[in-house]
Amino acid sequence: MTDEACDLPPDETAPGLSAPPDGLVLVSTPIGNLGDMTARAVAALKAADLVLCEDTRVTARLFSAYGIATRLTALHEHNEDTRIASVLAMLRQGKRVALVSDAGTPLVSDPGYRLVRAALAEGLPVGGVPGANAALLALTLSGLPPQPFLFLGFPPPRQAARLAAFARLRAAERAGLSATMLWYEAPHRLAEALADMAQIFGDRPAAVARELTKRFEEIRRGTLAELAGHYAAQAARGEITIAMGPAPEEATDADDLDTRLRTALDGHSLKEAVAVVTAATGLPRKQVYARALALAAG
Structure with a gap:
């Protein structure tokens, strides 16, 4: 201005x-x-x-x-x-x-x-x-790039729908979207949502803004995995905004694909893991499925 x-x-x-x-x-x-x-x-x-x-x-x-x-x-x-x-x-x-x-x-x-x-x-x-506005205040306090940004409201409450929504955003990033992303989240779903973000988006920088302008205001910054671990151990309370940094420049190679598949297969069926990794990487499903079968067999 x-x-x-x-x-x-x-x-x-x-x-x-x-x-x-x-x-x-x-x-x-x-x-x-x-x-x-x-x-x-x-x-x-x-x-x-x-x-x-x-x-x-x-x-x-x-x-x-x-x-x-x-x-x-x-x-x-x-x-x-x-x-x-x-x-x-x-x-x-x-x-x-x-x-x-x-x-x-x-x-x-x-x-x-x-x-x-x-x-x-x-x-x-x-x-x-x-x-x-809580989202804008969280953005400015997060230490993440302030523009462009994308406000997305609340993630879906159920994990399957949440993972699918994150996967669509990840696919958009692979198509060229680059923005700091903001969500509101309920405290009892915070740790799970952060863990799902780490699974789909990778362990990128993020921040959790809690109880903004109130007595117990907290701004916690770290990677998605670090934040997920913290709030899994210490349950959050109050009104919450999540800020996640934009995708880094990257190239998906064979080692990266194997790492993603191993992470996804740990806790998901082969079909679910293939769906998650396909959406996250933008690679052909047949290629991801074939590699997942090899990892599962070996």
Whole structure:
């Protein structure tokens, strides 16, 4: 960003002087530390006729801290479709509706996308108030290349689907993708997810950001295997973001193929090992299968 991009008149930069956006307003909220709430976010929520939130109990605590008395209504994964018509009706009447998630930036692994699309389709105004985001903070603290990056939400919870998803990304890397990758993950799946990443992507640099902006914030950096071992021995708690560095320049040779196959065969059937290594290396399945048979027999 250039200096000119920030060179705005004082009345457009001073907190509280500019009017909140009209229509549907996506308002970012703190990811842990309440001190990260912005003045514009507070003003937008106070000016709204209605605030849509994932969990009214969570947002009510935020409102209490900042003296916000706007009416709250739940909008979450299970009722978003049924809420859209009534929200659009309010917007058509010129009402201001704010949307927040439980923490961070709305729509980023949170509800609201379908509502935003519906409002845009009708030509209704949609604005936003920026703020905290766990994925971006984890990226900047990870020590990994900050751009390009790819945010992927939560990995699939079941291992087979998770391995398949990672294998597709690995194949994309072999086709030219080079980016730091970011995921959110549940603490009880963290060690397994890291081990699966190490199996598919190789033991590359990574970081685990836990409880960002909160009292027990932790940023642990290391290789995927090191991190998997740590969290297998010491179970994690709290909100978690995983950052993994981009693929290194590499060439797959016979020794590398044998190493990958031996690792995959240790704990997987021959068919599963072949599928994993084929996706990870981009080699023809027949070649991988033939080598796997030789290793299994020998």
